[in-house]
Amino acid sequence: MDRIPILRMGEFLLVTIQVDMHDQLALTLQDDLTAQITRTGARGVLIDISSLDVVDSFIGRMLGSIASMARLMNAETVVVGMQPSVAITLVELGLTLHGIRTALNVEKGMALLRAGAARRSRA
Amino acid sequence: MPVVKEETVAIGSDADVVLVRQRVRRRAQELRFSLVDQTKLVTAASELARNALEHGRGGEMLLQVLEEPPRSGLRLVFVDRGPGISNVELAMKDGYTTGGGLGLGLGGAKRLVNEFAVESAPGAGTRVTVTKWH
Amino acid sequence: MAVNLIHLPRILERHGEALLADWIREQLQSRSRTGAIKEGELREQCAEFLRLFREATTKGGVDMTRPEYGPLRELLANVSASRGAQGFSPSETAKFVFSFKRPLFMRLREELMRDPVALADETWAATELLDELGLYTTEVYQKAREAVIVRQQEEMLELSTPVVKLWDGILALPMIGTLDSNRTQVVMETLLEKIVETGSEVAIIDITGVPTVDTLVAQHLMKTVAAARLMGAECIISGIRPAIAQTIVHLAIDLGTVVTKANLADAFKAALDKLGVAQLPGR
Incomplete structure (x- = not known):
């Protein structure tokens, strides 16, 4: 597997990371996602990491970059489903993923994106 | 301290970093580390393997299973062939980076394990030893 | 032989x-x-x-x-x-x-x-x-x-750290007794697992029954709050008694952006607000 699939759900993009990514795969995902946001005009990106049992500083940094880049393209990013053991480890590592929104699961993440999109279209 | 098992994993590409994570995970599971401790050790290994790859031009990880009743442990030794670290103390600080990352590698890894040691000299490569006890 | x-x-x-x-x-x-x-x-x-x-x-x-x-x-x-x-x-x-x-x-x-x-x-x-x-x-x-x-x-350990569900989406963890590093770690893990299990977006950590809070305990609490945030849940710390408030200030412990409330009732109210649950007017 050399690419992580990106699903389109209405005005949002959904990425489910299910494999232990090597660094190049993570960088490819970053490129693919930004290209997809431009192409589809997506308003939000949902990244489901519930299958990941390790998130190190490299993956953490990648998630942060995706969120920053998406924001520049007017799309919000929500990371969902982080496992407790991963969260505890990231805190100990000193990585707080500042500026990334999080939700417990895909459903709650979607609700968050929808609320955000509604707020922004009102503004 | 008796070493009951030993294996070596070469670190030459980012696929090897994944391999390091998998090997460490498997051993930690065999030793029945708690899920949180497994995750901490695997994450530390990932940071150190990437360090060896990015700053040390590759190298290897030596993995040792330790038995010291009533406790058992895993020791990981990362050896690289890089330029070495001239100021270990500075390199341990959060935010210190030469590779454009977050600079959490060494200091972060230290917080995830029970024992941590760095030996390095300019031109002589770097050797990082971490141990986690169960 | x-x-x-x-x-x-x-x-x-x-x-x-x-x-x-x-x-x-x-x-x-x-x-x-x-x-x-x-x-x-x-x-x-x-x-x-x-x-x-x-x-x-x-x-x-x-x-x-x-x-x-x-x-x-x-x-x-x-x-x-x-x-x-x-x-x-x-x-x-x-x-x-x-x-x-x-x-x-x-x-x-x-x-x-x-x-x-x-x-x-x-x-x-x-x-x-x-x-x-x-x-x-x-x-x-x-x-x-x-x-x-x-x-x-x-x-x-498990008995001394019961996580209870107060409302759909709201958990409470009443902590009683002295907190050491080992116990706090178990508490932290149990709470985070319950958050995932119940899909709760707010967790109230009530420390009314904790006699003293030192720097180490405060750090553990902060780490729990940070980890919960990474998972998509918010923590509220309640039951900070005057003596503990004094210690926190004296030790210059920075509770940062953590939401704190004087008692469990106030924390529960704040949690309901956060979830957008309409409340009946109080007596």
Whole structure:
């Protein structure tokens, strides 16, 4: 597997990371996602990491970059489903993923994106 | 301290970093580390393997299973062939980076394990030893 | 140990029934807890021991670490565990094996009367072997006890940190007693797992029952809050009593952006607000 699939759900993009990514795969995902946001005009990106049992500083940094880049393209990013053991480890590592929104699961993440999109279209 | 098992994993590409994570995970599971401790050790290994790859031009990880009743442990030794670290103390600080990352590698890894040691000299490569006890 | 038992297996074979009877009588006479073990159960354990002891000494010599001794070791482990559970002391448990010495040595003496050298050798080898087997029961006994203590400690930890669901989407963790690093770690993990399990977006950590908060405990609380945030949940810390508020300020502990409330009721209200639950006007 050399690419992580990106699903389109209405005005949002959904990425489910299910494999232990090597660094190049993570960088490819970053490129693919930004290209997809431009192409589809997506308003939000949902990244489901519930299958990941390790998130190190490299993956953490990648998630942060995706969120920053998406924001520049007017799309919000929500990371969902982080496992407790991963969260505890990231805190100990000193990585707080500042500026990334999080939700417990895909459903709650979607609700968050929808609320955000509604707020922004009102503004 | 008796070493009951030993294996070596070469670190030459980012696929090897994944391999390091998998090997460490498997051993930690065999030793029945708690899920949180497994995750901490695997994450530390990932940071150190990437360090060896990015700053040390590759190298290897030596993995040792330790038995010291009533406790058992895993020791990981990362050896690289890089330029070495001239100021270990500075390199341990959060935010210190030469590779454009977050600079959490060494200091972060230290917080995830029970024992941590760095030996390095300019031109002589770097050797990082971490141990986690169960 | 180079000594090989020549006569012992033969004696066990020939006088099995008599040995069993002598041994049981020996134990019934000397035992302090009359009636604690049913005679039927004792007879069964002794008969099984004799059978396995004979097999082991016939095939495995006098080295109890050999695989031939596996079934015998297993039997002793079971006997030890069941006696430990019945409240026997380690020495009472070890006597199960040691009490076999007298009947066995009497038979050895009768059989080897004419061969003093063989008698000495066999008695010596048998006593060493039985000592080892007896000590083995003590070892198993201790390990079983340790396991019980560890389990009890874990159960206490779990009991002392109950996570309760206050409302759909709101968890509360009332903490009582002194927080040490180990306990706080368990608390942290339990709370985070419950958050995932119940899909709760708000967790209230109530520290009304915690006598003191030092820098380390405050750090643990902060880490829990940070980890919950990474997972997509918010924590509210409630029950900060005046004395603890003073300590926090004196120690210059930075609770940063953590939401804190004076009591559980206020925290619950804040949690409902956060979830957007409409509240009835209070009295």
